[in-house]
Amino acid sequence: MSQSILFLAHVSEAGNSLPKVSYEVLGAALKLTKQLGARLTIGLIGADVTAAAETVAAAGAERILAVAGPDFASARYGSDAAAAEALCRAAGAELILAPATSRFMRVLAGVAHRLNGCVDTHVTSLESVSGEVRATRWHYRQRIEAVITRDARPWIVLLESGCEAAWTGQSGAAKVEEIPVTLAQAATRTVVSGVRAPKSDAQTIRPDANLLFVAGAGWTKKQADGKTHIDQAETLILEFLRASGASLGGSKSLVDQTGESQAVLGFMTHLNQVGQTGSTPRHPKGLSTCCHGEEPHVVGWRFINERRAVNLDPNCGWARGKADVLYVADAFEVLAKLNALLAQRSRTSPEAILQT
Amino acid sequence: MTNGYHIVVCGSIVPDPLQTLEPVQSPTGPALKNEMMLPAVLDPWAAHALYEAANLASKAAGSNSKVWLVSVGPKAKLQQVMMTIAQKVSFELVPVDSSASGFADAHATAALLADAIQSIPGLDRSRLLVFGGWESASRGAGATMQLVGERLEILDQFQGVDQIRVLDNAQADGSFEVLERIEGGRHQVSVCPGPPALFGWATGNLPEPRNNPQVGMANMRTVMPALQRAKSVPLPAGGLHFLGASPPKQQRQTRVVKDLPAEQIAREIAEWVGK
Numbered sequence: 001m002s003q004s005i006l007f008l009a010h011v012s013e014a015g016n017s018l019p020k021v022s023y024e025v026l027g028a029a030l031k032l033t034k035q036l037g038a039r040l041t042i043g044l045i046g047a048d049v050t051a052a053a054e055t056v057a058a059a060g061a062e063r064i065l066a067v068a069g070p071d072f073a074s075a076r077y078g079s080d081a082a083a084a085e086a087l088c089r090a091a092g093a094e095l096i097l098a099p100a101t102s103r104f105m106r107v108l109a110g111v112a113h114r115l116n117g118c119v120d121t122h123v124t125s126l127e128s129v130s131g132e133v134r135a136t137r138w139h140y141r142q143r144i145e146a147v148i149t150r151d152a153r154p155w156i157v158l159l160e161s162g163c164e165a166a167w168t169g170q171s172g173a174a175k176v177e178e179i180p181v182t183l184a185q186a187a188t189r190t191v192v193s194g195v196r197a198p199k200s201d202a203q204t205i206r207p208d209a210n211l212l213f214v215a216g217a218g219w220t221k222k223q224a225d226g227k228t229h230i231d232q233a234e235t236l237i238l239e240f241l242r243a244s245g246a247s248l249g250g251s252k253s254l255v256d257q258t259g260e261s262q263a264v265l266g267f268m269t270h271l272n273q274v275g276q277t278g279s280t281p282r283h284p285k286g287l288s289t290c291c292h293g294e295e296p297h298v299v300g301w302r303f304i305n306e307r308r309a310v311n312l313d314p315n316c317g318w319a320r321g322k323a324d325v326l327y328v329a330d331a332f333e334v335l336a337k338l339n340a341l342l343a344q345r346s347r348t349s350p351e352a353i354l355q356t
Numbered sequence: 357m358t359n360g361y362h363i364v365v366c367g368s369i370v371p372d373p374l375q376t377l378e379p380v381q382s383p384t385g386p387a388l389k390n391e392m393m394l395p396a397v398l399d400p401w402a403a404h405a406l407y408e409a410a411n412l413a414s415k416a417a418g419s420n421s422k423v424w425l426v427s428v429g430p431k432a433k434l435q436q437v438m439m440t441i442a443q444k445v446s447f448e449l450v451p452v453d454s455s456a457s458g459f460a461d462a463h464a465t466a467a468l469l470a471d472a473i474q475s476i477p478g479l480d481r482s483r484l485l486v487f488g489g490w491e492s493a494s495r496g497a498g499a500t501m502q503l504v505g506e507r508l509e510i511l512d513q514f515q516g517v518d519q520i521r522v523l524d525n526a527q528a529d530g531s532f533e534v535l536e537r538i539e540g541g542r543h544q545v546s547v548c549p550g551p552p553a554l555f556g557w558a559t560g561n562l563p564e565p566r567n568n569p570q571v572g573m574a575n576m577r578t579v580m581p582a583l584q585r586a587k588s589v590p591l592p593a594g595g596l597h598f599l600g601a602s603p604p605k606q607q608r609q610t611r612v613v614k615d616l617p618a619e620q621i622a623r624e625i626a627e628w629v630g631k
C-alpha cells in the first residue's frame with residue numbers, strides 16, 4: 001500500500017481562498033507525493049470551503065475532504081482541534097503537511113497528541129531521501145539548523161512560508177466530501193469576538209513587503225548636538241514607510257521603551273520587535289537604522305536575504321559579517337535624503353516609487 | 357471568581373541569548389558545546405508568563421490565588437537561575453530534574469510537565485490557569501504548551517497571548533477577554549468563560565519586576581528543599597532522530613562604507629531597494 005499524504009489548510013480570512021503560504025505547502029506536498037509515489041488528500045476547514053476548494057481542485061488530489069460550518073469560521077482551539085482531528089482520521093495519512101499560519105500553529109500540536117502521532121513546526125524544508133522523509137528546522141531561535149526524521153506516524157509538519165514555490169493552477173469545480181463533526185459543549189466555551197488591528201494609517205507590519213525597515217534605540221538617543229530628536233525621528237520613519245511600503249521592525253531596546261514610558265516613537269509596539277524574543281520576519285531585503293546589530297537582535301534576520309545597515313559606529317555588530325553593506329553615517333541625514341529622493345521620484349513618475 | 361486562581365506557569369531555562377552557541381554530538385544526539393558552563397536565564401517568554409501570573413494573582417479578588425512554577429531542567433542550573441528569578445515575584449517551584457535541551461522532544465517534555473502539574477497537592481481544576489511561553493528560546497516550536505493542555509484535557513487554549521483581562525461585566529462571572537497575536541501585527545480577541553484554561557504568553561504588557569530580596573528569601577525557603585527533593589528523570593527521544601545540527605553557514609563579507617555623503621548613500625539605498 002502506498003503512503004498517504006494529507007495537505008491540511010484552512011480558508012483565508014476573506015473566505016474565498018487559502019492563505020498564501022498554503023499554496024506553497026501544497027507545492028511541497030505535491031513534490032513529496034511524487035517522490036514517494038504516495039496518494040494525496042486535501043483537507044479544508046472553514047465556515048464555507050466551496051470557493052477555497054475550487055482554487056485547489058486541479059491539484060490532482062485523490063480526495064478533497066472538508067469540515068465546514070459556522071462553528072469553524074474562526075480560529076478557536078476547541079473547534080479547530082476537533083475539525084483537524086476529524087480530517088486527519090478520515091484521510092488516514094501518515095504524513096500531514098500544513099502551513100505555519102497563526103491559526104494552525106496554535107492547534108496542530110494538540111491534534112498530533114490526539115492522533116498519537118508527532119508534530120514539528122517552523123519546518124523550512126522537507127525532502128525524501130531514499131524514501132525517508134527529512135525535515136529541516138532551526139533550534140535556539142535560528143542559531144542552529146537541524147535535519148530530523150521521525151519514527152512516529154502520523155507526523156504533522158507545519159511549513160514556513162518562502163520555502164517552496166507556490167502551486168498554481170486553474171480554479172474549477174471541486175468534489176468535496178464533508179466530514180461531519182459534532183462539537184462537544186466544552187469545545188465551544190470560548191467565543192472569538194473579532195480582530196483588533198491598528199488603524200490602517202498606523203498599520204506598520206506588512207508581511208508581504210519587499211523591504212523590512214528596522215529602527216533601533218539610536219533614534220531616541222542624544223545626538224551630536226546633545227539633544228534627542230524624537231519628533232523628527234518619528235516624522236522621518238513614518239514618511240519613509242509611507243513612501244516605500246516597507247514593513248517596520250524594531251529592536252528590543254526601542255520597543256521596551258513603551259513599557260518604561262520613556263520618550264518613544266508612538267507607533268512602535270512589541271509586535272514590531274524583531275529578534276530573539278520578537279519575530280523572525282521574511283522579506284527579501286532589510287535595512288537597519290540606529291540599531292547596533294547585537295546577536296539577540298540579528299537572529300530575527302535569519303530569513304532576510306539582503307541586508308544593509310546605517311550606523312554611526314563602524315564597529316557595530318553589522319560590520320562583523322551580519323550585513324552585506326554597512327553605511328557609517330547619521331541615519332537622520334540619510335533618511336531625510338532618502339525621503340526627498342522618493343518624493344521626487346513619485347512626483348516625476350508615480351509608478352517608480354519603490355515596489356513592495 | 358471569589359476564590360482566586362491556581363496559576364501554574366511552565367517555564368524552563370535557556371542559554372543566555374548573548375552567548376555564542378555551538379552544536380556538538382553527544383551520545384544521545386546533538387547538544388551545545390560546554391552546555392553546563394553556559395550562563396542560563398529563565399526562558400524569556402515563560403518569564404513574561406510568570407510576571408503576568410504574579411500580577412493576575414495579586415489582583416484577583418480575595419487574593420487567595422497561588423502561583424507555581426513548574427520547571428524541567430538540570431537541577432544545578434535551575435538553582436542558579438532561581439537565585440535571581442525568586443527575587444522577582446512570589447511562587448512555589450515544582451522542579452523536575454531533566455534535560456532542558458532545545459533538541460529534546462516536545463512530546464516528552466510535555467509529558468513530564470503534565471505529570472508534575474497533576475502531582476501538585478491541592479490543585480483545584482476549577483480555578484486552574486496554565487501559563488507558559490508560547491515558544492521557547494531553545495526548541496522554539498510552540499508545541500509544548502498545547503501538548504500539556506491536551507494531557508490536562510484543557511480545551512480553552514490560547515497562544516501568542518499579549519493580554520488577558522477579567523471582564524467586569526454585569527454577571528461578573530469571571531470571564532476573560534484574551535488577545536492573541538495573529539498575522540500582520542494584529543490581535544484576535546476572544547472571550548473565555550474562565551478556568552480551566554491555558555495561555556502561551558508572548559511579551560504581554562508588564563516590565564520585568566525589580567529584585568526584591570524579601571520575596572527572594574520567602575521563595576528560597578521552599579525553592580531549595582524542592583530542588584533537593586527533585587527527582588532525576590530521563591527524557592526519552594520519542595522516535596526523534598537528528599541527522600545533523602549545524603550553525604548557519606553564511607558569514608557575510610560586509611562592505612563597510614565610510615565618508616560617503618548622506619546624499620550618495622541615499623541614492624545607493626534607493627537604487628538597491630528599487631531593484
Ligand SMILES: Cc1cc2nc3c(=O)[nH]c(=O)nc-3n(C[C@H](O)[C@H](O)[C@H](O)COP(=O)(O)OP(=O)(O)OC[C@H]3O[C@@H](n4cnc5c(N)ncnc54)[C@H](O)[C@@H]3O)c2cc1C
Nearest residue numbers: 216217218251252253275276277278290291292297312331
Ligand atoms: C533575553 C534577551 C532577549 C533579547 N531579545 C532581543 C530581541 O528579540 N530583539 C532585540 O532587538 N534585542 C534583543 N535583546 C537585546 C539585545 O541584546 C540588544 O540589547 C538590543 O538589540 C539593542 O538594541 P539597539 O541596537 O536598538 O540599541 P543600542 O544598543 O542602544 O544601539 C543603538 C545604536 O544606534 C546607533 N546610533 C545612534 N544614533 C545614530 C544615528 N544618528 N545614526 C546612526 N546610528 C545611530 C548607535 O551607534 C548604536 O549602535 C535581548 C536581550 C536579552 C538579554
